[in-house]
Amino acid sequence: MAITSDTETTTARRTLARPQILSHEARPEARGWTSWITTTDHKKIGIMYLYTVLAFFLLGGVEALLLRIQLGAPDNTFLSPEKYNQIFTMHGTTMIFLVVVPLWAGFANYLVPLMIGARDVAFPRINAWSYWMFLFGGIALYASVFFQPPEAGWFSYVPLSSKEYSPSDGQDAWIYMVHLTGLSSMLGADQLHRHDPQHARARHGLGPHAAVRVDDPDLRVPDRARAVLAGRDGDDAAAGPQLRHALLRPDAGRARRCCGSTSSGSSATPRSTSSCCPRSASSPRSCRCSPASRSSATRRSRPRPPASPSSACSCGRTTCSPRRCRPSCSRSSCSRAS
Amino acid sequence: MVVPLGMTVILRITSDDVAHSWWIPALGGKMDAVPGYVNKTWFKATKVGTYRGQCAELCGRNHANMTARVRVVPFDEYKAWFDREAADIKVARDEGAKQRAEINKQESTTQTP
Numbered sequence: 027m028a029i030t031s032d033t034e035t036t037t038a039r040r041t042l043a044r045p046q047i048l049s050h051e052a053r054p055e056a057r058g059w060t061s062w063i064t065t066t067d068h069k070k071i072g073i074m075y076l077y078t079v080l081a082f083f084l085l086g087g088v089e090a091l092l093l094r095i096q097l098g099a100p101d102n103t104f105l106s107p108e109k110y111n112q113i114f115t116m117h118g119t120t121m122i123f124l125v126v127v128p129l130w131a132g133f134a135n136y137l138v139p140l141m142i143g144a145r146d147v148a149f150p151r152i153n154a155w156s157y158w159m160f161l162f163g164g165i166a167l168y169a170s171v172f173f174q175p176p177e178a179g180w181f182s183y184v185p186l187s188s189k190e191y192s193p194s195d196g197q198d199a200w201i202y203m204v205h206l207t208g209l210s211s212m213l214g215a216d217q218l219h220r221h222d223p224q225h226a227r228a229r230h231g232l233g234p235h236a237a238v239r240v241d242d243p244d245l246r247v248p249d250r251a252r253a254v255l256a257g258r259d260g261d262d263a264a265a266g267p268q269l270r271h272a273l274l275r276p277d278a279g280r281a282r283r284c285c286g287s288t289s290s291g292s293s294a295t296p297r298s299t300s301s302c303c304p305r306s307a308s309s310p311r312s313c314r315c316s317p318a319s320r321s322s323a324t325r326r327s328r329p330r331p332p333a334s335p336s337s338a339c340s341c342g343r344t345t346c347s348p349r350r351c352r353p354s355c356s357r358s359s360c361s362r363a364s
Numbered sequence: 365m366v367v368p369l370g371m372t373v374i375l376r377i378t379s380d381d382v383a384h385s386w387w388i389p390a391l392g393g394k395m396d397a398v399p400g401y402v403n404k405t406w407f408k409a410t411k412v413g414t415y416r417g418q419c420a421e422l423c424g425r426n427h428a429n430m431t432a433r434v435r436v437v438p439f440d441e442y443k444a445w446f447d448r449e450a451a452d453i454k455v456a457r458d459e460g461a462k463q464r465a466e467i468n469k470q471e472s473t474t475q476t477p
Binding site for chain 1: 382425
């Protein structure tokens, strides 16, 4: 008798401790092509990234061949100067924004969750969304082939890319593409960062960590996008009010020497555009000498006001709230201390 | 551009439309021409001759045709060239001033009844 009751309590405790998964609805599994456009599975999204990248890679390759045909002989008239500039802009833009960046997104999407043993990325729907933004960014760019493609180069330096010198709608299409793919790669990289790269490195070796690091520059894309937008002089429909000052316009008087452009190709990457222009770059992280960020730095260095005793917590942090100091201090330990 | 042999030539480079880049490979590296900003660079040619270069920053449809040429000559020749250019410019300016004065005179005479 005693034995039976003992077993019963153990069973009860086990049942309580088991995590519960509640299902509110059961959907039939999607099949065929709908399974691809509705998927949030990181493996499927990774595959879609890679196939889309392959398609853009082929387009960019064809463009490269056209350029090389033009350059194959002196004084060739295969392409007009206008067409040549358009094609090399499309080629460069395709290879940078629609191949190199999302190629990593494809591999990382497929592999990182498997390598670190996660069921999926942190926010699968946002992950799917970022794929679709990438795709439609590419479509926005290639739609310009049917009216007038951009011709200011993939780097689109102002003032050449400004409305004044590139009045074509293709430049606007380029800007939309940079926005969509920039947001896409940022959200995609964020998905991987949320898997806590420190833990990933410690427990799973360097592979996933490297994938996350490679995606890191993507987090700086908005600087670039904003600068480019501002180059349209604020009258562009896509430019919000906060973007209306000419951040990278050299004749706006704020430029540093390196901002106008560069002699070396490497400086044209988004990363160095943001890091070498202390004032004109827009994120607080990269503009260390702007008044706003300086004041925030002093604010940070000031000692914090002592926390009220009710917010003290067993994990030792005075400003701990149950939300903030996970995982080192669990929700329950916080509530116990208060 | 005509420059004297064996002397340091200091360039102040800017642009009044889009960005360009000064590039004569035999005379040194590139230097950007950015509107609103003056970049400085220099070179010192040690051999007489003609040096050719090319705009090194995409500046529009005729970027490929934007070439540059530096002619390096001995100092005497440079001085002669410089004096001739200065005289030509002076003549052109005087001519322009004379024409302006004439136009102004004509306008003032036609305006007065």
